Amino acid sequence: MDQAIGSTKPDSPDMAAAPAVERGRFIKNAWYVGLWASELPAGTLVPQTILSEPVVFFRKQDGTPAAILDRCAHRFVPLSMGTLVPGDRVQCPYHGLEFGADGRCMNNPHPPGTIPTAAHLPSFHVVEKYSMIWIWMGDKPADPSLIPDYSCLETSPAIHITDPGYLSIKANYELIANNLLDLSHVVYVHGGILGSPGLEQSDIKLETHGDVVTVSRFVKDVETPGMFQMMAPEGYERGDSFTSISWYAPSNLLLKTGSCKTGQPQESGTGYWGIHLLTPETERTTHYRYSAVRWNVMTQGDEKNEQIRQKIGELRTFAFADQDAPIIEAQQRRIVASTTKLEPALLAIDAGPVRCRRILDRLLLEDR
Numbered sequence: 191m192d193q194a195i196g197s198t199k200p201d202s203p204d205m206a207a208a209p210a211v212e213r214g215r216f217i218k219n220a221w222y223v224g225l226w227a228s229e230l231p232a233g234t235l236v237p238q239t240i241l242s243e244p245v246v247f248f249r250k251q252d253g254t255p256a257a258i259l260d261r262c263a264h265r266f267v268p269l270s271m272g273t274l275v276p277g278d279r280v281q282c283p284y285h286g287l288e289f290g291a292d293g294r295c296m297n298n299p300h301p302p303g304t305i306p307t308a309a310h311l312p313s314f315h316v317v318e319k320y321s322m323i324w325i326w327m328g329d330k331p332a333d334p335s336l337i338p339d340y341s342c343l344e345t346s347p348a349i350h351i352t353d354p355g356y357l358s359i360k361a362n363y364e365l366i367a368n369n370l371l372d373l374s375h376v377v378y379v380h381g382g383i384l385g386s387p388g389l390e391q392s393d394i395k396l397e398t399h400g401d402v403v404t405v406s407r408f409v410k411d412v413e414t415p416g417m418f419q420m421m422a423p424e425g426y427e428r429g430d431s432f433t434s435i436s437w438y439a440p441s442n443l444l445l446k447t448g449s450c451k452t453g454q455p456q457e458s459g460t461g462y463w464g465i466h467l468l469t470p471e472t473e474r475t476t477h478y479r480y481s482a483v484r485w486n487v488m489t490q491g492d493e494k495n496e497q498i499r500q501k502i503g504e505l506r507t508f509a510f511a512d513q514d515a516p517i518i519e520a521q522q523r524r525i526v527a528s529t530t531k532l533e534p535a536l537l538a539i540d541a542g543p544v545r546c547r548r549i550l551d552r553l554l555l556e557d558r
C-alpha cells in the first residue's frame with residue numbers, strides 16, 4: 191500500500207484514528223530490546239523494568255542470556271540485589287531462596303526445605319542477536335525470525351559503528367516512534383545537523399508492508415546537511431538528500447539516510463543506517479537505545495574514520511537528548527496534565543503515525 195503523504199486528506203477515513211496518547215496496556219507478544227549485549231557482562235544481575243514488569247537479566251555459565259521476574263516469590267525483594275550462584279541460579283539476598291534460569295525455585299535452605307508451588311517465578315524468552323539481548327514477554331511462541339534485521343551491526347567494521355547509545359525518555363514509546371517517523375520535524379528541530387533549508391519542500395512517501403510502515407523523503411539538489419558533508423569528500427556540498435525510516439511494530443525502527451551528487455544513484459553517495467530501539471519501561475517512560483552504521487564509506491584512514499565515528503555518535507546523541515527529548519517529554523507532560531480528552535488536529539504529515547496506530551490497535555486486540 192503506497193501513498194504520497196502530500197496527497198492524504200486530513201479528514202479522510204485513514205486519518206480518522208487519532209495518534210495514541212495513552213493506552214494503559216502493552217503488546218506483550220512482541221520482541222523488545224532488553225539490553226545491549228554489552229550491558230550484560232558475565233556474572234552480573236542487571237535489572238530493567240519492561241512493560242511495567244521488573245525483570246532481571248543474567249548470563250548462564252554457557253554465556254547465553256536469561257531473564258526472570260525480578261521479584262522474589264517469598265517477600266518480593268528484587269532478586270537483582272542478590273547473587274548468581276553455581277548452577278545458573280539467582281540467590282535472593284534476603285532469605286536465600288534460589289531460582290533457576292527458567293524461574294523455578296530450586297532450593298529452599300530453610301528446614302525442612304520444601305518448595306511451595308507458589309515459590310516458582312515467571313521467566314521470559316530471551317535471545318542474543320545483532321549485539322542486543324531481545325526479550326519476549328507474551329505467552330505466544332517466541333519466534334526469533336520475527337526480530338527485525340539489524341545485521342548491519344554485525345557485518346560492518348567496528349570503526350564504522352557508533353557506540354551503543356542509551357537514553358531514558360520520560361514519554362510513552364508511541365510519542366517517540368511518532369517523532370522518528372515524522373521526517374517533517376527535522377527542519378525545525380534539527381536544523382543544521384540533519385536538516386537544511388529546502389528539505390521541508392520535499393515529497394514524503396508512505397508505504398505499508400504487513401506490520402512495517404516506511405516513510406521516505408527525497409529532495410533534489412539542496413545544500414547537503416552538515417552530518418553528511420562531514421562524511422563525504424569535497425564536492426558533496428550540494429546534492430540530493432534522502433531518508434527512509436521503517437517502523438517494525440510495535441517499537442523498533444531502522445533508518446537509512448544519506449546524500450549523493452545531484453541526479454546520481456543514491457548508492458553512489460554516502461550516509462548511515464540509524465538503529466532506533468524503543469522499549470516501553472512504563473506507560474510514560476521508555477528505554478531508547480540507538481546506534482548508527484555508515485554505508486558506502488568514502489573517507490580514508492583509521493584516524494579520520496574514528497573521528498567521524500565519534501562525531502556521528504555525539505551529534506546523534508545531541509539531536510535525541512537535547513533536541514527531540516525535551517519536546518517529546520514536554521508533549522507528554524501536556525497530555526498528562528490535560529483535564530479534557532485531547533483530539534489532535536491532524537495534518538497530512540501525520541499519515542505515518544496514524545497508520546502505525548491502526549496496526550497497534552489490531553495487535554493489541556490479537557494480543558489478548
Ligand code: FES
Pocket residue numbers: 262263264265266267282283284285286287
Ligand atoms: S524475600 Fe527472597 S527469600 Fe525471602
Ligand SMILES: [Fe+2]
Pocket residue numbers: 369370375376379380509514
Ligand atoms: Fe528528531
